[in-house]
Each structure stands twice: as C-alpha cells, then as structure tokens.
Amino acid sequence: MRVIVCKDPAEMAVRAADLVVAEIKKHCNPVLGLATGSTPIPLYKELIRRHKEKGLDFSTCISFNLDEYVGLPVNHPESYRRFMNENLFNHININIKNTHVPDGTLTDFDAIDEFCEKYEERIADVGGIDIQILGIGANGHIGFNEPGSSIGSLTRIKTLTSKTRQDNARFFNNNIDEVPKYAITMGIGTIMNARKVILLANGENKADAVAAALEGPVTAMCPASALQMHRYATYIIDRPAASKLKLETYERG
Ligand code: PGA
Numbered sequence: 001m002r003v004i005v006c007k008d009p010a011e012m013a014v015r016a017a018d019l020v021v022a023e024i025k026k027h028c029n030p031v032l033g034l035a036t037g038s039t040p041i042p043l044y045k046e047l048i049r050r051h052k053e054k055g056l057d058f059s060t061c062i063s064f065n066l067d068e069y070v071g072l073p074v075n076h077p078e079s080y081r082r083f084m085n086e087n088l089f090n091h092i093n094i095n096i097k098n099t100h101v102p103d104g105t106l107t108d109f110d111a112i113d114e115f116c117e118k119y120e121e122r123i124a125d126v127g128g129i130d131i132q133i134l135g136i137g138a139n140g141h142i143g144f145n146e147p148g149s150s151i152g153s154l155t156r157i158k159t160l161t162s163k164t165r166q167d168n169a170r171f172f173n174n175n176i177d178e179v180p181k182y183a184i185t186m187g188i189g190t191i192m193n194a195r196k197v198i199l200l201a202n203g204e205n206k207a208d209a210v211a212a213a214l215e216g217p218v219t220a221m222c223p224a225s226a227l228q229m230h231r232y233a234t235y236i237i238d239r240p241a242a243s244k245l246k247l248e249t250y251e252r253g
Contacts, residue, residue, distance in 0.1 A: 017047055041087055069182075070157060128194070142226075144183040199237075
C-alpha cells in the first residue's frame with residue numbers, strides 16, 4: 001500500500017489528479033469509480049481545470065458512483081446525482097449517458113435489489129473499474145459500507161448508522177431527521193475489484209479512522225482496512241489526517 005502525506009488538500013488534489021489522468025490516458029474507455037462528499041471536491045476542481053486549460057478529454061470515460069441516498073428525488077440539493085452533475089459532470093466533456101449513479105428514487109426493496117444486481121452487471125460489462133476514488137468516514141466507512149459490512153459485499157441497500165447520519169446532518173439543515181435512513185452503496189467487494197483505488201482523507205477528524213485502516217487489523221469493523229488486501233491502493237492524505245500514524249515509512253510531500 002502506498003501512503004502519500006501531503007501538506008494540504010490542494011497538494012492532495014494534484015497528486016490524485018495525476019493518478020486519475022494516467023488511467024484516463026492509458027485506456028480506450030477509462031472506467032472511473034467516483035465518490036461524493038467534501039473530500040474529493042478539490043480533486044474534481046483540479047480535473048476540471050486540466051480539462052479547461054489543458055484539454056484533458058473525458059469523452060471516452062465511463063463512470064460509476066459509489067453510492068446514493070434512498071428516497072431523495074434526483075433534483076434534491078443533497079442527491080449524489082445532483083452533486084456529481086454540479087461538481088464535475090457539467091464542467092467536463094463526459095457523455096452524461098456514460099455516468100452512473102445508483103438510483104435513489106426507488107423505494108420498493110425488490111426493485112432496489114434488482115437495480116443493485118444490474119449495477120454490478122453494468123460495471124462488469126464495461127470491463128470493471130480502472131480507478132476508484134474513495135473518501136473515508138470518521139467511523140472507517142468507505143462508500144456507505146458502515147462498520148460490520150461484509151468484506152465480500154457487492155452493491156446493495158444499507159442502513160446508515162446514527163454516526164453517519166449525524167455527520168451528514170450538516171447538509172440537511174443540521175436536522176438528523178431529514179437525513180435518509182438508507183443508501184444504495186457499492187460493496188467492499190465491489191471496491192476491492194477495482195484495479196486501482198485512491199483513498200483521500202483530510203483533517204484531524206479522520207486521523208483515528210486513517211490510523212485504524214492503515215495500521216490496525218483487517219476487520220469488517222473498519223471497512224477501509226480491507227484495502228490492506230488490495231494490490232494497488234494509494235492513500236493520499238494531509239498531515240492532520242496522518243497525525244495518528246505510527247510508522248515512519250510513508251512518503252511525505
Ligand atoms: P467527507 O465524507 O468527504 O464529506 O468527509 C467522506 C465519507 O463519508 O466517505
């Protein structure tokens with residue numbers, strides 16, 4: 001596992017963008033796994049900048065997002081489809097038809113199960129994910145794979161923990177009751193199947209989760225720790241997020 005400790009989120013964005021761009025240039029139809037949340041926003045800004053200033057071409061890219069809340073209309077300010085359109089897709093030349101975000105408008109559990117199976121099939125049909133971007137929750141979650149999620153899990157519906165709903169209440173008028181209770185998320189197994197993975201984390205509130213994921217045991221209680229078993233996982237983190245790491249062998253920017 002490669003761990004790059006950067007001086008700030010701006011440097012993280014540049015280092016992560018370099019890895020994403022290398023994949024885009026390497027494949028005829030690059031398949032990008034994308035994440036929402038505040039952490040990847042500087043990366044998306046950097047990719048948009050390279051598109052606008054350097055002609056970085058997304059026209060052949062295909063994307064799959066990690067997760068989506070269940071029960072929010074697509075145009076809800078907090079839907080992840082809307083987040084992706086506003087923070088990335090509307091500013092680059094990706095074909096919107098080639099962007100996939102789990103369908104959070106489904107409410108029937110059978111229809112959700114069927115959707116999740118198809119989502120996995122679609123990923124497989126395009127040859128799998130070349131590079132997956134991840135954030136990490138303060139509880140160690142990746143996507144909405146909360147602690148206790150099976151390490152082999154595939155895309156499915158998950159119940160959000162009260163910790164995650166509390167953390168995300170800031171986007172819902174600080175009212176936890178407005179935060180959806182369920183989400184559709186790629187599984188840990190789906191993420192592990194990506195050929196490369198980049199996990200981004202910044203800020204001191206992620207330091208415990210980063211230390212547990214990198215230096216603790218591989219356990220379903222810290223879903224990000226599964227990446228210890230991944231062949232090409234790169235952590236790109238800032239100094240506060242790295243502040244509880246003990247090993248001295250990490251790359252420091
Ligand atoms: P954040 O979320 O980027 O908003 O901190 C990360 C996550 O919960 O996976």
